[in-house]
Amino acid sequence: MNILLWTLQILAALLYAASGIMKIFLFDKVSADVPSFGALPRHAWMALGIIELACVVGLIMSAALHWKPVLTVAAAAILAIESLVFIGVHMKYRETRSIIMSGVLGVLMAFVAYGRLVIDPIQ
Secondary structure: OOHHHHHHHHHHHHHHHHHHHHHHHOOHHOOOOHHHHHHHOOOHHHHHHHHEEEHHHHHHHHOOOOOHHHHHHHHHHHHHHHHHHHHHHHHOOOHHHHHHHHHHHHHHHHHHHHHHHOOOOOO
């Protein structure tokens, strides 16, 4: 179970790092192609990008260093909740692929949070 959780954490960290960087540094370039980016102001998207990057650090570093492992659980839970927000935004714009992607990521992050809290906690 530990290997599965680590695999999910690393893959999610890569994905959310790319997403956070895009929201912070490439927003203007990508926003023209994605209608739902108009749902929130630019500063809100930047804040979400910063939250994603902070959660990336929490997903990996706190678990790898065995320092405050509850941060890994918190980071995964925050990303799962963020996915719910994105599902709502994407539903408004009927972006089916994005709804599915956000749903899958939300379930995986909820699983990581539960897994690191209950099934195989970092000691």
